[in-house]
Amino acid sequence: MLDTGLHPIEPAYRHVIRIMTAMTLVPMLIGASVLEFVLMDNIGAPQGLVLAPALALGAFIFVFLPHRKWRRWGYNGADEQLRVARGWLVRTDTIVPFKRIQHIDVAQGPVERMFGLASLTVHTAGTHNSIVTLPGLTRNDAEAMRDAMRLHIRREAE
Template identity: 45%
Template sequence: MRIEGLLTTLPFIIGAGVLSVMDIVPSWVPGIPVLILAILLIGVLPAKRYRSRGYQMSDDRLRVVKGVMFHSDTVVPFSRVQHLDVEQGPLERGFGIARLILHTAGTHNASVTLPGLAHADATAMREEIRQHVKRESL
């Protein structure tokens, strides 16, 4: 999350640097807002987002809670699961984390994503949920 914040802030840092080098405005004018933005996007928000996420897996359902400003509490019964995915982007692969995605029957919240899991944990959860789904379908 901090790397995402850095990548989001990077164009603003470059823009502030260009304005400073070209002497269009004094260097502190774009520097202060960009510094505040960087502190928020790299330091404060990722910590809040991390603390606001969680999950709980029981015998027949997965509960996923997330959101800083807009709180979401989603319960997915295993009987509604159609298929499961474990995905990794390049940054996630570099850090050994993955996303578990549950695709469900229905149109509202048809897929629920659980990001930031260790790859081994995501795979183990996928297999455990798959076993639950398999037992219920028999």
């Protein structure tokens, strides 16, 4: 669940998570198929011994994980800082003051582009946690946030 004061990312990002999850699950299912074929060939194991549990686990992850991950992302870009909260088991809440930002990127991968989404990436000084990424924004929202941060940084420099 999101903390109060945080905006959820776009609901369409669930589809992006689902597609990326499927791309991760395919090699696992191929490996399970190969392992089952080898076991059946070498020790006469019953059909479905490896593949059935792998398919069940893959289906569970494919159906339930994307919504659960999506619900755990939130952000707020007010009060001269960007706050990004994410995570389910390990909850991460990152606050980046605008004055610490060195540069800002707006990026779209091919899957994000299919859904009109983009990621906002903020780079700060330092090495530890110097890159903060906020996925699941519409392209227009990501660009508007980038421009607002850039304007604030420019005002601070004057």
